[in-house]
Amino acid sequence: MRILLVEPAIYTPAGLDKREMRPTQLISLTLPYLAAMVPPEWEVDLVYEVCEDLERDYDLAAYDVVGITTQTIQLKRTLELARTIRGLGPRVVVGGPATVEDDHSLVPVISRFSDSVVVGEADVLWQRLLADLARGELKKIYQSHEPVPMSDHPLPRFDLVDFSKIEAPHVLPSFTARGCPRRCTFCSEFLYSKWRYRPVNDVYEELIAYRDRFHIPRVVFRDDDFLVFPKRSNQLLGRLAGEGIEWGCQTDFNLARHPDVVQSALDGGMRVVSFGVESVREKNREFTEKTFFTIPEAEDLLLRLHEAGVETQVNVIFGFDWDDPDVFDETYEFAMRTKVSRLFLSVLYPIPGTPLYEHLGREGRLLEKRPQGIDDPLAVTFTPKLMTADQLVEGYLDVERRFAEADLTNRNYWLGKDLVVI
Numbered sequence: 001m002r003i004l005l006v007e008p009a010i011y012t013p014a015g016l017d018k019r020e021m022r023p024t025q026l027i028s029l030t031l032p033y034l035a036a037m038v039p040p041e042w043e044v045d046l047v048y049e050v051c052e053d054l055e056r057d058y059d060l061a062a063y064d065v066v067g068i069t070t071q072t073i074q075l076k077r078t079l080e081l082a083r084t085i086r087g088l089g090p091r092v093v094v095g096g097p098a099t100v101e102d103d104h105s106l107v108p109v110i111s112r113f114s115d116s117v118v119v120g121e122a123d124v125l126w127q128r129l130l131a132d133l134a135r136g137e138l139k140k141i142y143q144s145h146e147p148v149p150m151s152d153h154p155l156p157r158f159d160l161v162d163f164s165k166i167e168a169p170h171v172l173p174s175f176t177a178r179g180c181p182r183r184c185t186f187c188s189e190f191l192y193s194k195w196r197y198r199p200v201n202d203v204y205e206e207l208i209a210y211r212d213r214f215h216i217p218r219v220v221f222r223d224d225d226f227l228v229f230p231k232r233s234n235q236l237l238g239r240l241a242g243e244g245i246e247w248g249c250q251t252d253f254n255l256a257r258h259p260d261v262v263q264s265a266l267d268g269g270m271r272v273v274s275f276g277v278e279s280v281r282e283k284n285r286e287f288t289e290k291t292f293f294t295i296p297e298a299e300d301l302l303l304r305l306h307e308a309g310v311e312t313q314v315n316v317i318f319g320f321d322w323d324d325p326d327v328f329d330e331t332y333e334f335a336m337r338t339k340v341s342r343l344f345l346s347v348l349y350p351i352p353g354t355p356l357y358e359h360l361g362r363e364g365r366l367l368e369k370r371p372q373g374i375d376d377p378l379a380v381t382f383t384p385k386l387m388t389a390d391q392l393v394e395g396y397l398d399v400e401r402r403f404a405e406a407d408l409t410n411r412n413y414w415l416g417k418d419l420v421v422i
């Protein structure tokens with residue numbers, strides 16, 4: 001049997017995007033991880049459409065099955081590819097976060113264009129599906145309501161990645177936990193998986209294999225909140241000290257209250273960290289239930305990490321109910337004071353199923369749902385409280401421009417200013 005696993009490109013309002021949405025030095029975990037569970041007698045190829053021409057360079061008709069991973073933002077391209085590829089003969093199986101979004105509302109759509117849809121986490125189902133396929137008994141939908149086991153995961157098949165098509169320096173993704181124990185009111189993460197950890201030793205062995213077998217001692221942890229549990233963080237980071245592995249992660253400012261974890265992280269190879277500050281205004285953070293740190297604590301931690309040479313990133317969302325037009329200046333000043341290396345901004349987007357969405361719905365302030373498959377990061381889909389939608393977008397663009405033009409010469413960048421790894 002021959003199988004092709006595909007991560008599609010993204011349609012933007014300007015057309016099919018290649019090599020723009022994310023730096024090509026980075027590859028995502030999904031395909032190498034799924035490939036590792038394919039029976040050894042099968043032939044497997046992987047394609048990242050952001051850096052390869054799938055339709056030109058691959059003989060698609062030669063595969064028995066093509067598996068496509070899809071986030072909602074990739075759905076338009078996924079459906080287009082599924083239709084084309086099925087017309088050429090192979091069976092098409094689709095999985096990924098889009099199958100979960102909005103109470104599985106997209107599954108019937110995906111199902112019309114594919115032979116089989118795997119809903120949600122696939123680790124166990126994927127192996128079952130491949131066995132069914134080999135017997136000629138492929139089912140239309142595979143869905144499990146049980147969280148998959150977190151131990152003894154296979155080593156992702158990075159040996160199948162053609163790194164010559166991906167610019168160096170290379171960074172490999174790993175994850176040590178799925179889901180998130182927090183319940184920030186704007187975030188949909190709870191829809192995707194329950195919070196649970198992989199055994200520390202499994203993670204350690206994986207990272208050593210990245211270093212020794214793939215010769216890449218640089219890792220980005222894809223956990224939603226990597227350092228959220230201090231005791232476990234110390235256990236894992238203690239194992240990494242002295243191993244020569246450098247890494248980045250995203251986590252939360254709870255870290256400010258655990259200086260021992262900060263020290264373990266620095267000793268264990270932390271080079272870049274991304275924090276969700278979400279808002280510099282305490283009232284907004286009360287609404288989001290992110291009250292486990294104060295802005296002065298966040299500032300102290302950011303400066304401590306800056307001094308230690310770590311690249312720091314903060315993520316801010318504009319449009320919460322306590323944001324008025326002054327919030328833009330306050331945010332810019334926060335970023336300058338704390339010497340952050342990168343400032344990632346977004347306009348609040350209410351995701352169906354979240355407490356934020358329900359809050360805005362109750363107040364009659366929801367304007368529209370996100371158009372399927374197209375993500376306009378500047379679309380204001382709700383009525384802001386203390387400013388107009390235009391002020392919100394203009395303020396966002398103004399902070400973005402000012403930060404881009406600011407003198408950032410004393411900032412830290414792990415792999416250079418052009419490589420964003422988180």
Ligand code: B12
Pocket residue numbers: 010021022027028029030033034067068069070071072073074093094095096097098101118120121122123126173175178179188189192222223224375422
């Ligand atoms: C790392 C990450 C990124 C990275 C890299 C992208 C990547 N795909 O790795 C970066 C920073 C670039 C990124 C960007 C974005 N991301 Co992102 N990201 C993640 C994150 C934290 C981890 C993804 C990961 O590696 N998971 C581990 C792998 C193994 O899991 P998985 O891909 O889900 O695959 C499992 C199942 O879904 C299934 N499966 C997946 N594909 C397939 C295919 C087949 C055939 C089968 C059978 C099964 C299957 O099997 C796997 C094993 O169980 C997730 C949150 C999360 N915890 O999952 C968000 C998440 C995927 N991102 C999300 C979003 C919204 C985005 C952005 C659109 C944000 C933005 N507005 O810019 C962009 C899109 C950019 C793009 N696609 O190029 C959403 C997607 C929601 C949705 N419904 O689509 C998530 C779920 C976060 C969230 N809770 O909102 N992201």
Ligand code: SF4
Pocket residue numbers: 180181182183184187188189224225252276
């Ligand atoms: S915003 Fe981050 S910390 Fe909050 S629930 Fe989502 S993933 Fe977890």
